[in-house]
Amino acid sequence: MTDLTELGVAAIRDGVAGGAFTAIEVAEAFNANVAAAQDALNAFIVATPEAAIEAARAIDAKRARGEPLGKMGGVPIGMKDLFATIGVQTSAASHILEGFKPQYESTVSQKLWDAGCGMLGKLNLDQFAMGSSNETSYFGNVVSPWRRSDGGAENGKNWAPLAPGGSSGGSSAAVSARLCPAATGTDTGGSIRQPAAFTGITGIKPTYGRCSRWGIIAFASSLDQAGAMARDTRDCAIMLEAMAGFDPKDSTSLDLPVPAWEANLSADMKGKKVGIPREYRVDGLDEDVAGSWDDGIAWLKDAGAEIIDISLPHTRYALPTYYIIAPAEASSNLARYDGVRYGLRDLPEGANLQDMYAATRAAGFGAEVKRRILIGTYVLSAGFYDAYYTQAQKVRTLISLDFRNAFESCDVILAPTTPSAAFALGENVDDPLKMYLNDVFAVPASLAGLPAMSVPAGLNREGLPLGLQIIGRAFDEQGVLNAGLAIEQRAGFAARPAKWW
Amino acid sequence: MSVDTATVARIASLARIKVSEQELEAMVPELNGILAWVEQLGEVDVSGVEPMTAVIPNTLRLRQDVIDADPLTGGGIRDKVLANAPAAEHGFFGVPKVIE
Numbered sequence: 001m002t003d004l005t006e007l008g009v010a011a012i013r014d015g016v017a018g019g020a021f022t023a024i025e026v027a028e029a030f031n032a033n034v035a036a037a038q039d040a041l042n043a044f045i046v047a048t049p050e051a052a053i054e055a056a057r058a059i060d061a062k063r064a065r066g067e068p069l070g071k072m073g074g075v076p077i078g079m080k081d082l083f084a085t086i087g088v089q090t091s092a093a094s095h096i097l098e099g100f101k102p103q104y105e106s107t108v109s110q111k112l113w114d115a116g117c118g119m120l121g122k123l124n125l126d127q128f129a130m131g132s133s134n135e136t137s138y139f140g141n142v143v144s145p146w147r148r149s150d151g152g153a154e155n156g157k158n159w160a161p162l163a164p165g166g167s168s169g170g171s172s173a174a175v176s177a178r179l180c181p182a183a184t185g186t187d188t189g190g191s192i193r194q195p196a197a198f199t200g201i202t203g204i205k206p207t208y209g210r211c212s213r214w215g216i217i218a219f220a221s222s223l224d225q226a227g228a229m230a231r232d233t234r235d236c237a238i239m240l241e242a243m244a245g246f247d248p249k250d251s252t253s254l255d256l257p258v259p260a261w262e263a264n265l266s267a268d269m270k271g272k273k274v275g276i277p278r279e280y281r282v283d284g285l286d287e288d289v290a291g292s293w294d295d296g297i298a299w300l301k302d303a304g305a306e307i308i309d310i311s312l313p314h315t316r317y318a319l320p321t322y323y324i325i326a327p328a329e330a331s332s333n334l335a336r337y338d339g340v341r342y343g344l345r346d347l348p349e350g351a352n353l354q355d356m357y358a359a360t361r362a363a364g365f366g367a368e369v370k371r372r373i374l375i376g377t378y379v380l381s382a383g384f385y386d387a388y389y390t391q392a393q394k395v396r397t398l399i400s401l402d403f404r405n406a407f408e409s410c411d412v413i414l415a416p417t418t419p420s421a422a423f424a425l426g427e428n429v430d431d432p433l434k435m436y437l438n439d440v441f442a443v444p445a446s447l448a449g450l451p452a453m454s455v456p457a458g459l460n461r462e463g464l465p466l467g468l469q470i471i472g473r474a475f476d477e478q479g480v481l482n483a484g485l486a487i488e489q490r491a492g493f494a495a496r497p498a499k500w501w
Numbered sequence: 502m503s504v505d506t507a508t509v510a511r512i513a514s515l516a517r518i519k520v521s522e523q524e525l526e527a528m529v530p531e532l533n534g535i536l537a538w539v540e541q542l543g544e545v546d547v548s549g550v551e552p553m554t555a556v557i558p559n560t561l562r563l564r565q566d567v568i569d570a571d572p573l574t575g576g577g578i579r580d581k582v583l584a585n586a587p588a589a590e591h592g593f594f595g596v597p598k599v600i601e
Binding site for chain 2 (some may be wrong): 100101102103104207208209222223248249251252254255314317320321323324331335338339340341342343344345347351352353354355356357358359361362365370371373374375377378379381387388390391392393394395396397398400432433447448449474
């Protein structure tokens, strides 16, 4: 029998439905991969093999009774540990929420269980989703399954462990290493697309409001959006369909029907215009990244699209705008961690309530989280609010208008996902600004709430994956997925990390 | 604008995060680096531009004015609310004494 962990979402769903194999067999195969890779990759914070088996058993029983199995019946998935899951530790990779067991289920995870998925475990991430390398997790770094083909120029033949990207680094590593066929991610400023690009997988963030934020631990509420990470475009379309949908419990949830993204997939780009933003062609752009962008342009042309030059004039201000707005919202959202209602409490001898708050938050938050809370507190403080926060929200309006203007002359935008391939763990940790620059191409679409995805385009000279990013109009996930499919079919990306774990 | 040790100490106090002298010293240049970088936004001409309030236009909904319209966010779940509290006592959240 074929190795079931080689299969993606569609193949598992169809195989279980058709009786080629059982859901239990699938769950057992992935459970084994999860367990075998944990020491080397650290992709999961908590593994839940029993939950995966239990869900699979229910699917097999349904099939025996001839009942419908759901959009993802029999597909076991990884759940980013930012989604609240009943009775299973939900930590946001932080010490302050270590041991927190929600009494409720997030809307997105519930929708996935209702669609027939089972949970393999809770995936590691950057603490409170703040980071681009998964190095801010309280539960240790995730190590990418990928390694440079030459062992790393500066490391001789010693394999430098590489970052899986972040914040959804556990998700990207796990999908890439075949520990799960698909995983949830969340994107605040690139946290689905950048890790997907770093690990040679596909990831999509939908339009802001498509997926309910209810039960997702909040980072920056005006930006946070859940999405799908899987091996290909079709699998992402299937999963996103299962995750999306109106939720009255989220005031920013879009009250729109979920389109049939999978059924309407089409790689035919005839009559479509693809915009190439000239501002993304920055000075000193990595040669391989520029090359893969040119490949993407050629592929979309081949698919029938017309390529046009567009301008997004405020692109260079997106990252500084993000680093005011996201910390500002984070400082407000994270005020809830006070050592009173849930999570860690640090009560020094003789401490009063205020001392307890300060001690708890000092002990419970990591360095990057503290840094962002302080920046956010500062830019929102009296006397600085207008200069920083209001100014940033005005620039955000301009960035959003840039896109609106561009979409008057094109249907989708094509750009690189990241300015470089994966870097080594430790390479950027001492310089927050350098780390932030990783998201320079991803952040603008987040600020504008637009659907955007990353598809694997090829390998760089070091044998590491590069991703291409497609950004679409608000609500046009279909256009994004279709362009992604057109690239995927032409890129023929079949590379995968050699198994060393 | 740049921050000094006293300012960072004040921000940390506003944010209710205890920081040691040593941490303060380390944070000042880091925060100044980030603040100097975000200050480039000041050069953007924003005259006549409204600050963004909603990235995707949406209307604020009101739920039905019904008790327990959604049992999950309704009442009568005291034990669930307290289940993760570090110190739940007699059906309340326990905190250090706040009134002498």
